[in-house]
Amino acid sequence: MAKSRMAPGEEDLAPRYRDVRALSEALAAGLSDADATVQSMADASPAKWHLAHSSWFFETFVLRDHAADYQPFDPRFAYLFNSYYEGEGPRHARPLRGLLTRPSLDDILRYRAHVDAALLAALPDMGAQAQTLVALGLHHEQQHQELLLTDIQHLFSINPLEPALFDAPNDMPAALPGPIHWIEGRQGLVEIGDDGRTDFAFDCEGPRHKALLHPHALAHRPVTNAEWISFIDDGGYRDPAHWLSDGWAWVQAEGIEAPLYWRHEPQGWTRFGLDGRKPVNPAAPVCHISLYEADAYARWAGARLPTEEEWESGAQNVAPISGNQLDGPTCPRPQATDGGAALTRMFGDVWEWTGSAYRPYPGFQADEGAVGEYNGKFMSGQFVLKGGSCATPRGHVRASYRNFFYPHQRWQFTGLRLAKDL
Known part of the structure; x- marks a missing residue:
């Protein structure tokens, strides 16, 4: 509840x-x-x-x-x-x-x-x-x-007319963000989960508990479309070495070659969104990718997905009302060039896959009755995503918020941020 x-x-x-x-x-x-x-x-x-x-x-x-x-x-x-x-x-x-x-x-x-x-x-x-x-x-x-x-x-x-729900012009050209900078995360015992500072939290966000973080770093920004196109061009969807076994079976069975809604046309890659079909903006965060794709990209890039605890620890001092959320154009926006001195865009644009299974925290107990079925019954076979998206109502998410989907699902605004061991 x-x-x-x-x-x-x-x-x-x-x-x-x-x-x-x-x-x-x-x-x-x-x-x-x-x-x-x-x-x-x-x-x-x-x-x-x-x-x-x-x-x-x-x-x-x-x-x-x-x-x-x-x-x-x-x-x-x-x-x-x-x-x-x-x-x-x-x-x-x-x-x-x-x-x-x-x-x-x-x-x-x-x-x-x-x-x-x-x-x-x-x-x-x-x-x-x-x-x-x-x-x-x-x-x-x-x-x-x-x-x-x-x-x-x-x-x-799936309508051949590809209608738009919202009218929006094509993205203005934007400079590609600079290379990824690695931001070292906290080490040792940290506290994770609902900390009681907000008026509301879902039951699955608690209890507050300690987690052990090993030396690691997070990318200062999400992966962009331009970086994803490099993965495609390098044969990322054709090389089983990058993929989890279940992920490779999914790619083969479904004929996956690019993020959902992408199409390769003579003028280049296009994507379908709530604003209709538009050119893929190289500077925007990649989205509509499955956990399998996110994990494969991370392996290809010589990195990995962050754990839920690493991501949440890094986001604890970032304002959750920041970022591109549901009060403007409902699509991920181009990323501004920045110096990479801090974690950016932790909230909004795309839900970021973690490598953590959606399981109960130590001491979690679902409430009795039907309302107790709200979150706890789904703690099997799914993975945690963090941070909200361009379609998340502003004020709805926080660092402890736990979204969860099955690893093959990608119709949500799902993207990724890289992590690595130090």
Whole structure:
């Protein structure tokens, strides 16, 4: 569940609730009912489902138990828009969400309005437990805001028309950043995990605990598209020596030759984004790569992926609201040339793969009940990513934040930063 150290008062939660809920609808404002209904793959969900599921969360975990006389908008939605909460009973199969032509997008927006009116009316009388659940629901909805965008991008990418969700000009030419500089990290015992300094953290970010760091250094910036093209040109996708066994099998089975959404054309590499198909900007961070690709590149470059503990230790004094996050063009931006004296761009642009498995910290215990299924049940077979992306709502991430995906997945804004032993 969540750890909320300040039970926010209604005067704090109400405007935040309105802002978060409004942003979700603004992100979907350019979609037709058809756009919002279709599902492009089993890993993705329709925009309509994201809008409804985030409302289901408030209805199920807050209004049902903490709002007197609440009447559900439609009792059938409890089945349609549950995601994976076994404690809440059966649900519509995830791969079939794109077949829900009804309810319509307009119906979902009315559902959201119904939930919003009920929650805002009940909020002044809610106790600390309910307010903590509201805070969890808002952070949960911010996660779905990013997923809504990445799922729409994947959907539009398989449309031969390659429509753009947002209009944006081509990137202006930018100087390539200088070579990577290595920033030596802390050594010995360090403290990792939620430190209690923020108002909110997910349960999987704690408990705070000690970790042993061996001599190491982190690259001062993420890997760029230009550097990735060098990897491609050097046969990186054709040489099994760089790849984990599972990764090489994936490359062979799927015919992988470049990051997702890249295409080689007579004029050079192009990529597809929420702003349509554009030339690959050599100075921007590479994104839409799997853990397998990130690991192979690191081996090719004579380096490795950072551990979760190394990355978090390095980022602890970097402002998490910095960087390119979801309040501007939703694509990684060219990297400014810098002297390389410090770690840069730790937050925003791309989620950075680590070499660490997503497993519980020492002493972690999931809460009882359905809400306790939020994070702990997924601690198997996935890897941790850190730092947020250009599609992450600003203010949502922190150094201790743990994102996680399976090693083959790459439809998120995923990139990498190199590490090495000293």
